[in-house]
Amino acid sequence: MFTAQSLIGGKWKVIILWLLHDSARRFSEIHRAIPDVTQSMLTNTLRDLESDGLIHREIYRQVPPKVEYSLTPIGQKLIPVLQMLGDWGIDYMEHIGRTDMVLPEADAQH
Amino acid sequence: MFTAQSLIGGKWKVIILWLLHDSARRFSEIHRAIPDVTQSMLTNTLRDLESDGLIHREIYRQVPPKVEYSLTPIGQKLIPVLQMLGDWGIDYMEHIGRTDMVLPEADAQH
DNA sequence: CGGAATCCTGCCCGATACTG
DNA sequence: CAGTATCGGGCAGGATTCCG
Numbered sequence: 001m002f003t004a005q006s007l008i009g010g011k012w013k014v015i016i017l018w019l020l021h022d023s024a025r026r027f028s029e030i031h032r033a034i035p036d037v038t039q040s041m042l043t044n045t046l047r048d049l050e051s052d053g054l055i056h057r058e059i060y061r062q063v064p065p066k067v068e069y070s071l072t073p074i075g076q077k078l079i080p081v082l083q084m085l086g087d088w089g090i091d092y093m094e095h096i097g098r099t100d101m102v103l104p105e106a107d108a109q110h
Numbered sequence: 111m112f113t114a115q116s117l118i119g120g121k122w123k124v125i126i127l128w129l130l131h132d133s134a135r136r137f138s139e140i141h142r143a144i145p146d147v148t149q150s151m152l153t154n155t156l157r158d159l160e161s162d163g164l165i166h167r168e169i170y171r172q173v174p175p176k177v178e179y180s181l182t183p184i185g186q187k188l189i190p191v192l193q194m195l196g197d198w199g200i201d202y203m204e205h206i207g208r209t210d211m212v213l214p215e216a217d218a219q220h
Numbered sequence: 221c222g223g224a225a226t227c228c229t230g231c232c233c234g235a236t237a238c239t240g
Numbered sequence: 241c242a243g244t245a246t247c248g249g250g251c252a253g254g255a256t257t258c259c260g
Contacts, residue, residue: 040245053205
């Protein structure tokens with residue numbers, strides 16, 4: 001079966017997509033922003049997103065190497081959806097009374 | 111970590127939530143609508159959604175037993191988000207050229 | 221009808237080490 | 241800096257059986 005879960009499911013995809021919502025970012029920038037993910041998992045997830053057409057991988061052949069990731073047009077279209085999901089998450093958080101929810105918007109605040 | 115993935119992640123949650131968007135449904139109705147899920151998985155997933163406060167479980171003590179599931183207010187608020195996600199999925203599907211994507215909206219058509 | 225209880229399996233995720 | 245390669249553990253997901 002082919003659902004949205006295969007595109008944005010998994011532990012890191014939504015977080016990464018949200019990170020790229022305003023600008024392209026280098027591998028190391030992404031890793032610094034999400035320290036909990038291992039290098040190999042980050043690579044795997046980025047490859048998944050790339051092969052699904054949600055992000056673009058631009059290689060700058062120089063020393064040291066530089067690789068930038070950015071959203072594709074179809075990936076850009078997903079951002080408002082993630083925004084809404086995050087807004088709902090805040091609602092839910094207040095409703096439940098928990099304060100430790102990690103949401104894309106949390107990053108958007110600073 | 112506590113993210114939206116723990117609430118609507120997993121293989122069946124979004125499908126079930128969407129099924130309940132317009133009315134309460136019995137266990138057997140849900141199962142008929144989603145034949146691929148096993149009975150035990152359906153039970154587990156419904157329990158998860160219930161304990162997360164997204165759906166309500168109403169037991170009618172009669173013979174034969176009858177149990178109805180419906181969205182809670184906070185669950186209702188999630189529906190527009192799923193609608194947007196489904197709309198994006200249709201966009202993505204046309205963009206990629208696949209026609210076998212299973213989306214909530216597919217059910218909304220009939 | 222709507223479960224509960226068990227057992228099992230695949231693969232997602234991650235730890236670690238090495239490289240152009 | 242931005243990766244690969246290898247090796248597993250653990251948990252989500254599922255098959256099966258039994259029950260009020």
